[in-house]
Amino acid sequence: xxxxxxxxxxxxxxxxxxxxxxxxxxxxxxxxxxxxxxxxxxxxxxxxxxxxxxxxxxxxxxxxxxxxxxxxxxxxxxxxxxxxxxxxxxxxxxxxxxxxxxxxxxxxxxxxxxxxxxxxxxxxxxxxxxxxxxxxxxxxxxxxxxxxxxxxxxxxxxxxxxxxxxxxxxxxxxxxxxxxxxxxxxxxxxxxxxxxxxxxxxxxxxxxxxxxxxxxxxxxxxxxxxxxxxxxxxxxxxxxxxxxxxxxxxxxxxxxxxxxxxxxxxxxxxxxxxxxxxxxxxxxxxxxxxxxxxxxxxxxxxxxxxxxxxxxxxxxxxxxxxxxxxxxxxxxxxxxxxxxxxxxxxxxxxxxxxxxxxxxxxxxxxxxxxxxxxxxxxxxxxxxxxxxxxxxxxxxxxxxxxxxxxxxxxxxxxxxxxxxxxxxxxxxxxxxxxxxxxxxxxxxxxxxxxxxxxxxxxxxxxxxxxxxxxxxxxxxxxxxxxxxxxxxxxxxxxxxxxxxxxxxxxxxxxxxxxxxxxxxxxxxxxxx
Amino acid sequence: xxxxxxxxxxxxxxxxxxxxxxxxxxxxxxxxxxxxxxxxxxxxxxxxxxxxxxxxxxxxxxxxxxxxxxxxxxxxxxxxxxxxxxxxxxxxxxxxxxxxxxxxxxxxxxxxxxxxxxxxxxxxxxxxxxxxxxxxxxxxxxxxxxxxxxxxxxxxxxxxxxxxxxxxxxxxxxxxxxxxxxxxxxxxxxxxxxxxxxxxxxxxxxxxxxxxxxxxxxxxxxxxxxxxxxxxxxxxxxxxxxxxxxxxxxxxxxxxxxxxxxxxxxxxxxxxxxxxxxxxxxxxxxxxxxxxxxxxxxxxxxxxxx
Numbered sequence: 001x002x003x004x005x006x007x008x009x010x011x012x013x014x015x016x017x018x019x020x021x022x023x024x025x026x027x028x029x030x031x032x033x034x035x036x037x038x039x040x041x042x043x044x045x046x047x048x049x050x051x052x053x054x055x056x057x058x059x060x061x062x063x064x065x066x067x068x069x070x071x072x073x074x075x076x077x078x079x080x081x082x083x084x085x086x087x088x089x090x091x092x093x094x095x096x097x098x099x100x101x102x103x104x105x106x107x108x109x110x111x112x113x114x115x116x117x118x119x120x121x122x123x124x125x126x127x128x129x130x131x132x133x134x135x136x137x138x139x140x141x142x143x144x145x146x147x148x149x150x151x152x153x154x155x156x157x158x159x160x161x162x163x164x165x166x167x168x169x170x171x172x173x174x175x176x177x178x179x180x181x182x183x184x185x186x187x188x189x190x191x192x193x194x195x196x197x198x199x200x201x202x203x204x205x206x207x208x209x210x211x212x213x214x215x216x217x218x219x220x221x222x223x224x225x226x227x228x229x230x231x232x233x234x235x236x237x238x239x240x241x242x243x244x245x246x247x248x249x250x251x252x253x254x255x256x257x258x259x260x261x262x263x264x265x266x267x268x269x270x271x272x273x274x275x276x277x278x279x280x281x282x283x284x285x286x287x288x289x290x291x292x293x294x295x296x297x298x299x300x301x302x303x304x305x306x307x308x309x310x311x312x313x314x315x316x317x318x319x320x321x322x323x324x325x326x327x328x329x330x331x332x333x334x335x336x337x338x339x340x341x342x343x344x345x346x347x348x349x350x351x352x353x354x355x356x357x358x359x360x361x362x363x364x365x366x367x368x369x370x371x372x373x374x375x376x377x378x379x380x381x382x383x384x385x386x387x388x389x390x391x392x393x394x395x396x397x398x399x400x401x402x403x404x405x406x407x408x409x410x411x412x413x414x415x416x417x418x419x420x421x422x423x424x425x426x427x428x429x430x431x432x433x434x435x436x437x438x439x440x441x442x443x444x445x446x447x448x449x450x451x452x453x454x455x456x457x458x459x460x461x462x463x464x465x466x467x468x469x470x471x472x473x474x475x476x477x478x479x480x481x482x483x484x485x486x487x488x489x490x491x492x493x494x495x496x497x498x499x500x501x502x503x504x505x506x507x508x509x510x511x512x513x514x515x516x517x518x519x520x521x522x523x524x525x526x527x528x
Numbered sequence: 529x530x531x532x533x534x535x536x537x538x539x540x541x542x543x544x545x546x547x548x549x550x551x552x553x554x555x556x557x558x559x560x561x562x563x564x565x566x567x568x569x570x571x572x573x574x575x576x577x578x579x580x581x582x583x584x585x586x587x588x589x590x591x592x593x594x595x596x597x598x599x600x601x602x603x604x605x606x607x608x609x610x611x612x613x614x615x616x617x618x619x620x621x622x623x624x625x626x627x628x629x630x631x632x633x634x635x636x637x638x639x640x641x642x643x644x645x646x647x648x649x650x651x652x653x654x655x656x657x658x659x660x661x662x663x664x665x666x667x668x669x670x671x672x673x674x675x676x677x678x679x680x681x682x683x684x685x686x687x688x689x690x691x692x693x694x695x696x697x698x699x700x701x702x703x704x705x706x707x708x709x710x711x712x713x714x715x716x717x718x719x720x721x722x723x724x725x726x727x728x729x730x731x732x733x734x735x736x737x738x739x740x741x742x743x744x745x746x747x748x749x750x751x752x753x754x755x756x757x758x759x760x761x762x763x764x765x766x767x768x769x770x771x772x773x774x775x776x777x778x779x780x781x782x783x784x785x786x787x788x789x790x791x792x793x794x795x796x797x798x799x800x801x802x803x804x805x806x807x808x809x810x811x812x813x814x815x816x817x818x819x820x821x822x823x824x825x826x827x828x829x830x831x832x833x834x
Contacts, residue, residue, distance in 0.1 A: 026535075278556050293537060293540075
């Protein structure tokens, strides 16, 4: 049995702890008594993965076996998560490849001819040919790309189908090809509890019109735990569930296949990043020293390239198939086995090391807005029940927050940062005043459809993800952050952790309780 | 590391060496230690060291071995032993702790009738980790293991010893001071005094840090002066909480330090006005604290009559 998650109390025996800070990391001493939340050790992977996939497809939950759903002459669409998952990208072969190959094999044997594969990228940037090839494998890529394997286009009015409104008045519009298929097989990777379930088809294959009802400030402020999709806990998941039910009631048949991965986030040469510090061997210490020195001394371009090439040696811990909700329930159980950590009570200060990679800068640059999204949108929200920090408390993040943008991937981000955030950082004002303008801007739509740009509205969503944290927290301080970029976002920059604690003292008092959320590897804090 | 300065290779190596205790036993943070149900059989037995035979051997070692060495290598001055007169055993001696010399100084300065029934509480994780160190601690200091982390069973042996009439020497800081200044007192000693109704005798040891600070295994040359000052016993009061008693203990030690630096009279008056100098050292940069703590004690002139 692997070791469960763990909350360390820093004492005089505790060595300095590793903290991620963008494309770098550091050892940081924490005050005595600070708590540190560690994820459970990686679970063992499934030994016979092809057997487990076959088993899932032949014995699905609340559904007929997949072979029985496949018939000659049918229209079959396989949709799958884009490269925003998993993080870092999984070492080859990607689990999507393994599952899609199994489905395609069954379809071929059953005489299915009309088969298309769609990258469910929603309003994310289009995925390049190389990236698709990496995700689905050479065999699938060569057979289907580009005619029958392509990116979903949320702005292609000819390839969208309006399904109707939910009982709460939410518009549902998804990819026409998928909606008109006899069967949609959705292949998912569930990295965190927020993913999967009804967030797959109703969001991944949706248009702006259909994403808007739940990606907004009101919903985010009422999603008290993004990582707890149970009914009533997260408004965004409730909205997605209503959309999923509407699709089902409209006669759209979805066969969901969800997979979960263990916590082996970094390859062996960076093994120390996966370990608890006091368990570092001499080799780990030497590797830390060598990696840190090389990283600090390397030119920025080379440093980024080295980080970009990191592949996670993830192992698959679960494959479940069948009806969406039945599958997702089991997926979450698996995920919780790997990520859930019980934590007793909240603290005054939450410390977050923001790593180099988030869902929206794969093969790209983490710009300041993505730092906001990853820190306050994702890491802050990695809890169930209540946040790790008390209302009005402070978050201290580590990240250089460079004023830097990928001009191809994030064009609307540049303008959002320059035009919108210079006016206001209030999510509600931003939403009401600027969202429509960016979402319907023809140039951004053109770049989204024909280049590799995120949709014009995407930076708004990134800002909304942090809305709950902005509303909840009393202070946000970034250690090592670019002062100008931080000021633009309403943060305060500190040069050292000690300074940051000193600054936080103005909000939370002179001797605050501190919790350091030690991630990655990812954990979900179950706060009692 | 200075604020905002990127650490260099030397800084990183130093952090690693310090954090991972290069060249020393590796330790695990207490909260990360695997849970092991406490078992008596695993603890080093020390009852043999409190037998009459071991007591006789200890007396020889302390009087003719340890005292000779300590008194030869340093210049201790003992004050306030008259406070023990009329006092009934068992009592708890509590002292500040800056040096490995502390236990030796206390044991060798106590009158024989007190010493022969006095046991020193020693950290289990340090003094009772290997058999030879455990045996030495048990024999020379009548040492018994105590869990620094506290908890239910941390003071079980101490409780039994007091009930058997043994005096205890306890360092409530739990560990030697890293900078010579007195650290916060942990509450275990006060809790035990209240529970058992035992008086506690405060002791201030001044100069041991300058003579043999943490990190040294032998006193500095030149017979550095050390002052060991025993105070008046403190009795737990009716309804007193362990936090309150612990604060009184700390204050008593602070007054002894003040007395040592000035005079009994001045210290008394300052205590009355609530102006006893703090034992936690000056506020200010780290160097200033270290500088002040390592200031050598003035040598007192040897006089025939005093």
